[in-house]
Amino acid sequence: MRSWWETEMSVLTASHEEAAAKPSHLAIPAGLRAAAPVILLLVLGFLAPLVTVAAYAFATPKSFDVFRSFTLANFAAIVEPSNTVWTSFVWSLSYALATTILLAIIAYPIAYGLNRMFGKWAGLVSVLFVFPLFVSENVRLYGWVLFFIKNGVLDGGLKWLGLAGGPEVLYTPGAILFGMLYVYLPFMLFPMTLGLAMIPKDLVDAARDLGAGRLMIWREIELPLAMPGILIGMLLTFVLGAGAIAESKILGGQSVITIAQDIEIAFTYAQNWPLGSALALLLVVIVSGLALFILSRLDLDRILGRR
């Protein structure tokens, strides 16, 4: 018997074309061996919670008799016409979408600069983006409250300079979006930067030499080759954005209720775990459905010519 470690390491060098037909000394394909630790972790650490949540989702509302009852009542309650929880879904998904798109636009020039323009400063600039992340996002968001609030840094500062006070931006839906852009920027920026680093300079040179303008190079060469980074950045941003709650609570004054907050209320003040589980499950289904749909349209393997 080979030790697990050895088996694991053997993954590294196995040809990726590893022929399935061939009777290899180890019948497990390299990919599966590489995936094994993650699969094991997820089976042990995620499957059970998943099953639990699913079981709660089908348990009697407001009860704790999981695995002893089965009912669709929670889902029925969610889809009931009088229930407005769908607006929370819509808000969350819209915010997630807007955050994803805006952050892609905000982060791209920076990622580009980090890869192509900042030269030896790139390392320093990129850690500048890291430092603030050591502070919990709540505290950072609260920093914005201190900035925007009446008599805060902006308003107080302007008044101190003898000007009229600052604008009223806190506790609005716009403030929530702003907060989300702020909090999720790194989740877009870092994968994107890594993705852009994957573009061989030669290819950009070649494309330019063939007469391609900046836009053409971007669309035909840089974008597809940086796609793994961009897509993964967008995926993370979208998923996290769909589960966002703190931005609404701290900056937005709950001017919008996100689905995450509905789930939280179900688990806390309502003590309705089954309903909370059903909402959570629905969120997972919707988000994964959307994300996987988009991913399947933008198949990385195909874009990168791996298949």
Add this chain to the structure above:
Amino acid sequence: METRSHIQLRALVKVWTAFVVFALYLPVVCGALAGLSKGRYFGFPIRIFSTEWWEKTVASLEIQTLVQNSLLIALIVTLVSVFFAFFGALAFARYDWKGRRLFQKAILLPIFFPQPVLGLALLLWFNALGINPSWQTAVIAHLVWIVPVVTLVIAIQVYSFDPTLEEAARDLGASRWFILKEITLPILWPGIWSGALFAFLLSWGNFPLSLYTAGVDSTIPKWLYSKMVAGYSPMVPALGTMSTLSAATLLLAGGLVITLLRRRRRDV
């Protein structure tokens, strides 16, 4: 090759980056100001400055324990998740295997899950198994959520990895371990580094999973959260500022050391 429009673009990108960095630090600076004002409630310009909250924070044994817990969890999560995710990323982006498509999708599921629900469900699971929640179970909970993220991050780089390099190394007689050490890891290093950074930050800053799975062990985000919601004092922003500063000091010092070492080792 520099053209005028390129120079303009470069200037534009620089200005934009500077603006975003500025925005990134603005709330941190506001927090720093709040931590240095005597009053519990903030007003600008600050009426009376005081280092009282800083002193209290530094002196607090409780906070020392929190920092220790958070650091310990984050470090372990970083190491373990990078290890898992490194291989996960190979399976995700490099090898052609039957279950790949499924794997690529399944690995996303934990990320799609709302973290508080995941945390609570994990707590139920740990208790069903008779495991007392503690910082160790928090590590596992973090891993469930963070490993997939890190896998994705590392996969970005694996997508552009040239497998013939490993073939060549193997052909030159290198063992798997040797190839890993000499070829794969160094080349994938930027991705691994990014992944490690993600792992650390996601664990360090995680509240919802820690809330449910750390048992009696508290972490900085748990403490900050409870302080923020009830019992706010400027120790909250003071601790935030301290975190930023210590991270900055550590990273810059580390970066400097690495740069110097590298410069000494290689000149061309």
Add this chain to the structure above:
Amino acid sequence: ARDKELNILCWEGYNSAQVLDPFRSSHAATVKAESLTNDPTMINRLRAGETKLWDLINVNNPWARKVMAPAGLIKPLPRAEFEPYFDAMLPNFKAPYRWAMSDDGKDLLGMAQRFGPYSFVVNTDKISKSTAEEQGWDLFNDPSIAGKYGIQESEDWNVFNIFLIAGINPFKPHGEDDMKAFSATAEKVFKGAKMVGDMASLNQALVSGEIDLYMTGGTYSVSPARADGYPNLRAVTPLKGPIDGKGGISWIEITSTVNNPDLSPLATEFLKYVQAPEVAHTVAFAEGTFNPVSQMGNPKCFELFTKDELEAIQWDTLEEDMARSAEYDIVPDYDKALELLTAAKRLRG
């Protein structure tokens, strides 16, 4: 095996060094305390199986008697040993103290300590104390106040408050009309709120001038601001209201021993420890929020409070405020009301 460790799940204050450190050193014990910011989350932890972990749980009054005890999450205290402490407390807490007892009145479920009125908080520079007291919850029915108030994210109290604003006694069973009125009121009140947030944000907003008042607030939430030099901010209890004439709601914390199969012997020790006058005073002024404690009924304890401290917790009006308040209790149709309230919140966006 656990005689040197103690784990406490509590509201903020009990987890402070001021309270815990003396106990730690005198018992040479490892004491871990986790402060969570709402009752249900703490109870969720026990429900999820953490009864094996915790020794003490400190929540607002109805939960012990009406939820945790029936669910078997806590266990009774030895009555003989603990009831005498109630006799040294403020008059309202004389044994058998209702919220400390099981439904059937047989078991002592926990000890009382912090308490306070919890209705709303105003900036008396903007709205005078007397106006606020006289108008009471009707303040929130005045359209001109829209955009000037905040709401604390404290949904159980918000359910009470919306009923009260609608002129309905929250603790009675409600008919369809009541619920309609509730719903309409909730929509109006939430729509008109400038912000919904936690108490730190609300106090900051009040201090900054973003808002003039916020609901669900009391000495508990406003005391840190008062102590910080804003005596113009005040917890207000309406003079009258629909709960048998009362318009305010108050809370009392009950600390219970968790139904831990391996309960630390230090749990009961700790409960006794916090009864001591000095400790009780420390608990009242532990970092975070400042609150009256039932032990103030003991002169030895009371004399430890300075004038400023009494000022911060509005001692001058505490008795009348409490007298005008009904105690936190379970609303019969809470689930339905919460649903309507949540739906109303959604209409904010």
Add this chain to the structure above:
Amino acid sequence: MSVAMISPPLSEAETDAGAATLAKAVPVLQLVDVRKTFGDFAAVDGIDVDIREGEFVTIVGPSGSGKTTLLRMLAGMEAPSSGYITLRGELINDVPADKRPTCLVFQSLALFPHKTVGENIEFPLKVRKMPAAERKRRALDFMRMVRLPEHYYAKNVMRCSGGEKQRVALARAFAYDPDVLFFDEPLSALDYKLKKVLEKELKDLHRESGKTFVYITHSLEEAMVMSDRVGVMSRGRLVQIGTPEDIYTRPATRFVAEFFGEVNSFPVKRMPDGGWTLAEGGPIIVAPVDTAMGDTATVIVRPETMRFVTGPSRADNLISGKIYNEYSLGSRMQYQVHAGERIYLVEVARAAASGLVAGDAVTIGWDARDAILVGD
């Protein structure tokens, strides 16, 4: 040719006789019906060949004929889709590259981009845990061997020129020092002079070490000068394998003949008397061949065996035409001669070039012994 005789052919595809006498030597590599398919395309389409210990076998063939794919299978980079590869008698179809005493110099070089020139070359030595100082000494030796300046030791390999990189790849393989070395166009990016130098180094190394070399090249000269045997691939198959002499003078097919340089080819038909006539008419004199031939065939005459026939000189076959063009090929001159519908190529040494210019009427001729008759 002195070296050519060391290793007579062994495989079925061979043209040389007398092979059986030497067959007792155990082949180091034996390929039986080896195939590699990508989708439904067979890049290598059934190859049988034995390679003997110490042989220098060169594989040539058109672009895309499967040379690289074949070498990758031999080196263990790719498993054959079917067939068997044995090494010293043991089946190695599934033996990974690091378990084979072989090394491949990649066509794509596969240099380690994060390492210096020195570190690249030292890699196999580091694998073997050689001490650093010793490693460096050896690396510098190999750098000298491939004519890389000493200060390149610390140079980032990605900053090297095309030819420099190719030499690093070569040096790295030498450093590994396996029993069998595979080279995939290892000198293609080098200038003529350096190529000659390294050909010699390679040849010396081969001779002195007794190792087995399998070598892909597009340079006819390289194939001719260095190899014991040359195998010609076409569309995934080995169409002929034999000594360079064999391949050059006795090509098995028109494909092989044409592959080794520009030739004059004449489609011919068999006459009732067993002789041959040009397809477009007119008799042609050729030497008899032993191989069975169909009714049509091709006569191959290399440009350098064609000559201008003037004055008293004679030739077995003669054709009249006009000079159409002349090129200098360096040491030789090439003339294109128009005759009838066709253009014939005549190549003469520069020294022997006779001042002919375009438009001159000439007679070109060749002898029967220089004409090669091949099947189609």
Add this chain to the structure above:
Amino acid sequence: MSVAMISPPLSEAETDAGAATLAKAVPVLQLVDVRKTFGDFAAVDGIDVDIREGEFVTIVGPSGSGKTTLLRMLAGMEAPSSGYITLRGELINDVPADKRPTCLVFQSLALFPHKTVGENIEFPLKVRKMPAAERKRRALDFMRMVRLPEHYYAKNVMRCSGGEKQRVALARAFAYDPDVLFFDEPLSALDYKLKKVLEKELKDLHRESGKTFVYITHSLEEAMVMSDRVGVMSRGRLVQIGTPEDIYTRPATRFVAEFFGEVNSFPVKRMPDGGWTLAEGGPIIVAPVDTAMGDTATVIVRPETMRFVTGPSRADNLISGKIYNEYSLGSRMQYQVHAGERIYLVEVARAAASGLVAGDAVTIGWDARDAILVGD
């Protein structure tokens, strides 16, 4: 050589006279003291040259001599560290690649890995917004031109063989169709036959289009056959530029002479009477040269002008020795002859090969007019 005369040299480095007469033609590219340094190493170290519209200039030189770097500067991939590059009279030092009517076929190919063969070739057409159908038609034309099968249109370019990739790169540049084309060893990975075919296609394209080609190759034959002028680089400098004929027959330095193939070189000293003697002793007869020469020089004799002197035949210079080795180079045979301390090379046409074998005593000789006297 018919084409060689079309474009006489222009630059200072040139050896050909009569250049001035044609200097009025405006150069399409003019380089003045162009330099490129990496750190403190000068990869290109001061190059002056004019390239005229429609010229086919080939650059040759040892590996690492700066050829690729030079081309990259001309194409706009790299800015010169100093000096001037003008295109039709305008300074283009800082003009980016997409603003130059030029295109480079990269030594590293730089194919777009995420695109098919067809998409790669179509890229420049897509840039020009050509409709898809038309684009495909053109792409297929170019694929035919470089002899890629039609069904490769949809093939993943990374799955192509080395030579196939090289052809895709070539086709892509053709599709771009700029005024000036730069080629960096574009045929190095192709087999002899295909190379010939594509050389012809390239030459035809050049002739028909009137475009300017600058071409890097290591193949002497390619340089000789295709170019109007050949420039020889060494250590970042252009040591000679002239017609292929010039370069071959009148190399400016020993370096140039030796670069173009193996030669016999004899260090010589000047005698008081103005004649020359071998450095190791003994008189030598050489043709007089017009260039000023120092007191020491080198006499170059190409192997193909060396001959075996037997019977009545004579030669200006004679040396006796022993045959040491013989090689077949395909159409020619090469002999190594040991004489004294040295090994001499003699190359004769295969047809003229005289059955000599190793060990035979021979006399080799050459005529004064075949000896080239060069400075050191």
